[in-house]
Amino acid sequence: MSTETAKESDCALSVYATIISHPSENIFICDAGSKCLGLDQGAHGNTAIRGYGYVKGHPEVTVSSLSEEVGKLYVEGNTTLKIGDKIEIIPNHSCSTANLTSYLVGCRGNKVERLIKVDMRGNSTTKGFS
Numbered sequence: 831m832s833t834e835t836a837k838e839s840d841c842a843l844s845v846y847a848t849i850i851s852h853p854s855e856n857i858f859i860c861d862a863g864s865k866c867l868g869l870d871q872g873a874h875g876n877t878a879i880r881g882y883g884y885v886k887g888h889p890e891v892t893v894s895s896l897s898e899e900v901g902k903l904y905v906e907g908n909t910t911l912k913i914g915d916k917i918e919i920i921p922n923h924s925c926s927t928a929n930l931t932s933y934l935v936g937c938r939g940n941k942v943e944r945l946i947k948v949d950m951r952g953n954s955t956t957k958g959f960s
Contacts, residue, residue, distance in 0.1 A: 838886060843924040843934075845883070847901070849915045858903040858911055862919060864896040868926035883919040893919060 847862035867883050881892040882901065888911065894904040901919075905911070921927045928934065934946040 838884070838920065841920045841924075843921070843927060844886065845919045845921060845927060846935075847917050847919055849903075849911055849913050849917065850900070852911075852913055856905045858891075858905065860901045860903055860917060860919075861899070862901050863899040865898050865930050866927060867893065867896060867901065867919060867921045868923050868930075869896065870921075870923035870926070879922055881922075883921045886918040886920060888917065 845862050845866045847860040847866070849858050850861050851859035853859065864882075869882065871879055871882060881894055881904075882896050883893045885891040885893065885903065888909060890905055890907045890909050891911070892904045892906070893901050895902045903911075911917070928948060929950075932948055934948065935942055936944045936946050
């Protein structure tokens, strides 16, 4: 479910992940957790959003829970996902995704174009204040 405030093509930031486990019929595990996707489920208590991000090309999948390192994906109905598949997840809120990394990978289509250094990484402290 979404708030329909933006189309998929409007979203400039996404997280690439790999399916690493399939422990039960409707559950898959990917290698992107809360450090990549953040824990926001909706702005300011909005409950219209289910899960922790939108898996592009897989509306049958909900990112149902996160640990720091992995995400649990719940499938409603049929899916083509299998272990080893690469997926792309649009986080609900991209600020923490960008803030928790030292660089972003700029892609256009399936081609990596450049690395983008996150200049302010690690500078959200009170350095210089007395």
